Amino acid sequence: MTRPIPPSTRRTLTLRDVSEACGVSEMTVSRVLRNRTDVSPATREKVLAAAKALGYVPNKIAGALASQRVNLVTVVVPSLSNMVFPEVLGGISDALDGTGLQPVFGVTNYRPEREENVLYEMLSWRPTGVILAGLEHSDPSRAMLESAGIPIVEIMDVDGEAIDSVVGISHRRAGRAMAAAIIAAGYRRIGFLGTKMPDDHRARKRLEGFTEALHEAGLELADTEYYAGGSALLKGRQMTEAILKRTPELDFLYYSNDMIGAGGLLWCLENGIDVPGTLGLAGFNGLEILDGMPIRLATMDACRRDIGERAARIVAGMGDDGVIGGARIELTPRLDLGDTIRTPDR
Amino acid sequence: MTRPIPPSTRRTLTLRDVSEACGVSEMTVSRVLRNRTDVSPATREKVLAAAKALGYVPNKIAGALASQRVNLVTVVVPSLSNMVFPEVLGGISDALDGTGLQPVFGVTNYRPEREENVLYEMLSWRPTGVILAGLEHSDPSRAMLESAGIPIVEIMDVDGEAIDSVVGISHRRAGRAMAAAIIAAGYRRIGFLGTKMPDDHRARKRLEGFTEALHEAGLELADTEYYAGGSALLKGRQMTEAILKRTPELDFLYYSNDMIGAGGLLWCLENGIDVPGTLGLAGFNGLEILDGMPIRLATMDACRRDIGERAARIVAGMGDDGVIGGARIELTPRLDLGDTIRTPDR
DNA sequence: CTGGTTGCTGATAGCGGTATCTTCCAATCA
DNA sequence: TGATTGGAAGATACCGCTATCAGCAACCAG
Numbered sequence: 001m002t003r004p005i006p007p008s009t010r011r012t013l014t015l016r017d018v019s020e021a022c023g024v025s026e027m028t029v030s031r032v033l034r035n036r037t038d039v040s041p042a043t044r045e046k047v048l049a050a051a052k053a054l055g056y057v058p059n060k061i062a063g064a065l066a067s068q069r070v071n072l073v074t075v076v077v078p079s080l081s082n083m084v085f086p087e088v089l090g091g092i093s094d095a096l097d098g099t100g101l102q103p104v105f106g107v108t109n110y111r112p113e114r115e116e117n118v119l120y121e122m123l124s125w126r127p128t129g130v131i132l133a134g135l136e137h138s139d140p141s142r143a144m145l146e147s148a149g150i151p152i153v154e155i156m157d158v159d160g161e162a163i164d165s166v167v168g169i170s171h172r173r174a175g176r177a178m179a180a181a182i183i184a185a186g187y188r189r190i191g192f193l194g195t196k197m198p199d200d201h202r203a204r205k206r207l208e209g210f211t212e213a214l215h216e217a218g219l220e221l222a223d224t225e226y227y228a229g230g231s232a233l234l235k236g237r238q239m240t241e242a243i244l245k246r247t248p249e250l251d252f253l254y255y256s257n258d259m260i261g262a263g264g265l266l267w268c269l270e271n272g273i274d275v276p277g278t279l280g281l282a283g284f285n286g287l288e289i290l291d292g293m294p295i296r297l298a299t300m301d302a303c304r305r306d307i308g309e310r311a312a313r314i315v316a317g318m319g320d321d322g323v324i325g326g327a328r329i330e331l332t333p334r335l336d337l338g339d340t341i342r343t344p345d346r
Numbered sequence: 347m348t349r350p351i352p353p354s355t356r357r358t359l360t361l362r363d364v365s366e367a368c369g370v371s372e373m374t375v376s377r378v379l380r381n382r383t384d385v386s387p388a389t390r391e392k393v394l395a396a397a398k399a400l401g402y403v404p405n406k407i408a409g410a411l412a413s414q415r416v417n418l419v420t421v422v423v424p425s426l427s428n429m430v431f432p433e434v435l436g437g438i439s440d441a442l443d444g445t446g447l448q449p450v451f452g453v454t455n456y457r458p459e460r461e462e463n464v465l466y467e468m469l470s471w472r473p474t475g476v477i478l479a480g481l482e483h484s485d486p487s488r489a490m491l492e493s494a495g496i497p498i499v500e501i502m503d504v505d506g507e508a509i510d511s512v513v514g515i516s517h518r519r520a521g522r523a524m525a526a527a528i529i530a531a532g533y534r535r536i537g538f539l540g541t542k543m544p545d546d547h548r549a550r551k552r553l554e555g556f557t558e559a560l561h562e563a564g565l566e567l568a569d570t571e572y573y574a575g576g577s578a579l580l581k582g583r584q585m586t587e588a589i590l591k592r593t594p595e596l597d598f599l600y601y602s603n604d605m606i607g608a609g610g611l612l613w614c615l616e617n618g619i620d621v622p623g624t625l626g627l628a629g630f631n632g633l634e635i636l637d638g639m640p641i642r643l644a645t646m647d648a649c650r651r652d653i654g655e656r657a658a659r660i661v662a663g664m665g666d667d668g669v670i671g672g673a674r675i676e677l678t679p680r681l682d683l684g685d686t687i688r689t690p691d692r
Numbered sequence: 693c694t695g696g697t698t699g700c701t702g703a704t705a706g707c708g709g710t711a712t713c714t715t716c717c718a719a720t721c722a
Numbered sequence: 723t724g725a726t727t728g729g730a731a732g733a734t735a736c737c738g739c740t741a742t743c744a745g746c747a748a749c750c751a752g
Contacts, residue, residue: 012472012495014738025702030740040700060470062738065407065707069740080435086426093453102467105451106438110373121448124406125410126358147401149358233638263638270640288633292609294616312632371732376710390736401714408708411737415710698749706741713734720727 014057022050031059032286061123065128073315074122075103076111078200082232082259084304085133091308092131094317099316101128110199123148129315135160136201136206138329151310151325156302157202158330165327166232167310171202174300174333175209178254178282178330183214185341187280189222189254190214193239193254193264203256210254223247245277251279258283258290261297265340268285269294281340286333296338303331308320359402360494368396379404380582406626411611419661420468422478424456424546426579428605429633431479434501437654438477445662447474456545458484469494475661477654481506483548497671499657502648503548504676511673513657517548518647520679521555524600524628527644531687533598533626535568536560539585539610540602542572549602552630556600569593573606582609590625597625604629604636607643611686627686632679642684645685670682 015026022029024043031039032047039047045302050056064070077085092103104127106118113299116138122130123144129151135158137145143164145152152164159172182190192210194203210219225243227235236259244250255261261283268275275281275295283290310329337343368375370389378384378393385393396402410416421438423431450473452464462484468476469490475497481504483491491498491509498510505518508545511561530534538556540549557567571589573581582605590596601607607629614621621627622640629636632647656675683689 016738026738027703027740028701031701034740038700048468057466057490057494059472059738060467061407061411061472062707063740065405065709066410066738066740068707070407080426080432081429083427083429086432089426089453107435120403121406124404126405126407143401144403148403197636213587224716231634231637233635235638237638266398266638266640286576289579289605291577292581292583292612294612361706372709372731374731377731380710384730389730397744405708408737410708411739412708540701694752696750696752698747700747701745703744705744707739708737710737711735713732715732717727717732718727721725722723 003263011150011188012059013054014059015056018047018051018054021054022046023200025097070126071101072125072127073101073103073312074106074119074125074127074130074132076106076115076118076122076130078108078115078133080107082257083289084285084302087304088133088308091305092312093308095309095312096316101312101316102344103131103312110197112136112141112199116141116144119144129153131155131311131315133157134201135166136162136199137163151315151317153314153327155307155311157205158328159205162326162328164325165311165314165329167314167327167329167331169303169306169307169331169333170204170209172209172212174284174302175206175211176299177333177335178214178300179210179217181214181335181337181341182252182254182280182282183217183219185276185280185343187341188219189247189250190219190252190254191223191225191243191247191250192221192254192256193225193227193236193243193260196228206256222250232257232259233266234261236260238263239265240264240267253279253281255281255283258285258287258297258299261299262287262290262293265293265295265297272294276340276342280342282338286336295340296336298338298341299336301336303333304322306331353357358405360405363399364393364400364402365401368392416472416474418473419447419449419472419658420452420465420473420476420478422452422454422461422464422468422476424454424461426453428603429629429635430648433650434479434654437651438658439654440485440628441655441658442662447658448572449477449658449664456543458482458487458545462487462490465490475499475662476631477501478651479503479658480547481508481512482545483509487603491611497661499660499673501653501657505551508672508674510671511657511660511675513653513660513673513675513677515549515649515653515677515679516555518555518558520630520648521552521557521561523679523681524552524630524644525559525563527557527681527683527687528598528600528628529563529565531622531626531689533687535593535596536565536598537569537571537589537593537596538567538600538601538602539571539573539582539589539606539684542574552602565642568596577673578603578605579609579612582606582611583613584609586610586613599625599627601627601629604631604633604643604645608633608636608639609646611639611641611643618657622686622688628684636684641686642682644684644687645682646681647682649679652677 015029019026019029032044108115132154133156154166156168158168158170194245225239282298286299352514361375365372365375378390454461477499500512504514543612571585628644632645636643
């Protein structure tokens with residue numbers, strides 16, 4: 001095993017080491033390394049050469065403490081295990097690129113007490129801003145965020161009261177829109193399949209909006225099926241089989257996400273069910289994976305990348321509208337009927 | 347818009363504020379908040395109450411500078427857009443839970459210069475350790491890592507020279523093993539479908555191992571097909587169609603990942619191809635999504651979670667073997683023939 | 693030639709904590 | 723009873739960097 005360098009032997013380098021190596025003051029080195037303009041080209045070259053030769057890496061901890069500036073943006077999401085949040089993170093990452101700001105990610109696994117912990121840890125690094133999913137937080141979490149004195153952007157959801165800024169879609173409205181489309185297509189005996197996660201508020205709100213709209217049309221959910229954990233695609237199959245066995249007269253299945261929807265779709269096709277004739281299907285999220293399915297599942301795009309980008313721009317102080325705080329951006333999800341909802345006039 | 351609290355009015359709290367609020371020294375407050383034992387219960391209560399009442403959040407920047415201790419672990423991965431790295435991150439996150447260490451993630455998009463940037467930024471926070479994917483890094487990156495004087499764990503791959511510790515599988519060997527299984531099953535006209543990413547070294551090594559093993563058995567790849575970007579599932583379909591149209595006599599398709607493999611599988615089934623009789627298929631990664639496919643794609647589990655957990659334990663100083671640095675853990679991927687490779691003796 | 697400006701560099705004083713040493717005082721013991 | 727001990731709290735000195743201001747030469751207009 002070739003161990004790199006005896007870590008004990010070599011104290012880590014400081015500005016002083018660089019300054020001594022090139023015969024200028026620490027202050028001048030600091031200026032050069034921060035790309036400040038008021039240094040003569042000659043000195044600049046000398047310093048850069050020395051820093052490079054030594055392999056100096058600045059200590060941001062000291063820098064941040066002295067300057068009271070931290071170029072970190074805290075990003076807190078509930079999960080990485082479906083594709084929705086990674087895409088949001090991608091949007092944030094790209095939007096922050098070139099601003100000098102750096103995202104730092106934390107994951108809560110949909111647990112409020114974990115969110116509280118993650119936030120506490122993150123806030124104690126005094127980040128430039130916070131982007132976090134959802135509007136539902138524990139009281140201590142809200143208190144921390146409110147008193148942090150930095151931009152807070154709650155994302156994904158706009159149905160509720162924001163702490164500061166918010167960028168997202170209305171999941172309640174999304175649920176209603178899907179219900180409307182389904183009813184318009186003539187389906188009447190509708191089942192719902194979803195996760196059993198009390199803290200997935202967005203899924204809950206979609207379902208609420210969905211059932212409200214059904215109700216207003218004089219309909220009720222005919223059956224529901226819940227799952228927790230495991231391969232979503234497989235669960236989608238199993239749940240579909242189970243719900244159809246229990247309630248064969250269903251003519252539509254609304255899935256709380258595309259992955260279980262895709263599983264259900266595959267099961268239906270394999271079992272010779274006429275989709276969308278006998279049975280209509282719809283999911284939620286507009287996942288890329290749907291592009292590869294035999295037929296396109298109806299879905300609703302959640303504007304994930306866009307949400308990430310906009311949120312990042314707010315934190316970076318580049319919000320489109322020039323508003324300082326308290327921005328509220330509601331995006332409109334695009335309904336995609338795909339091939340699994342019959343066209344109304346057909 | 348209800349803005350939280352006038353940020354300008356309220357200076358952020360310091361230890362001094364808490365100490366003045368409860369009439370003890372800053373030092374004592376510091377002790378209490380760090381759970382040090384040498385404080386009387388009475389004082390402790392008093393301090394905690396004051397801190398809570400004020401909503402004090404410690405400043406880790408100052409703390410880290412003073413104590414020369416940072417509880418951050420840098421984790422650098424190339425991508426979040428397929429499920430493999432999120433799973434690794436999950437493993438790391440869980441293993442670190444309870445150690446007082448916190449992971450901080452960075453993404454490179456498979457670009458070496460970006461890796462260099464991310465590492466520079468991250469190292470300047472003086473983390474406790476670094477976990478990063480792969481063994482191939484730019485010279486400056488290697489230099490930074492070598493001179494950081496902290497545990498460095500390179501993950502996913504063991505085929506190459508490590509900087510310090512390494513946890514992963516041999517992708518070369520994985521490629522060979524899959525080739526062996528395919529040859530043993532009697533397939534002879536083998537095609538390869540994969541990404542066109544020069545910096546995905548693990549995919550490259552798998553292919554190298556694969557072709558080597560073919561070569562030793564007197565075989566060569568009969569055709570290859572590459573893609574870049576887009577929905578992997580859809581690309582899998584399209585590439586499969588393309589390669590079979592071009593080279594219909596192929597009797598096996600080896601995909602560089604499960605997602606395109608799954609797409610290919612769906613296409614084959616829809617087009618009435620006898621899998622695994624006429625055409626065998628195999629992917630790589632052991633993704634959960636395969637569980638939901640009509641039939642199980644042959645694959646090889648990459649031990650992702652396990653790799654994350656072990657790497658985290660090394661950084662946390664809990665490596666199973668008690669070795670301080672330079673650990674080398676090679677895991678053995680499990681070959682799963684699924685339903686898309688015919689059983690040799692059948 | 694003077695006073696002011698400009699351009700570059702250095703000295704000094706913190707940023708908000710923690711390590712370490714010291715002090716204080718009550719409890720314990722010969 | 724005085725010496726000793728040990729637990730609890732405080733005083734002090736930094737950690738490595740940056741903000742700020744001071745210094746000083748070169749330059750320019752008046």
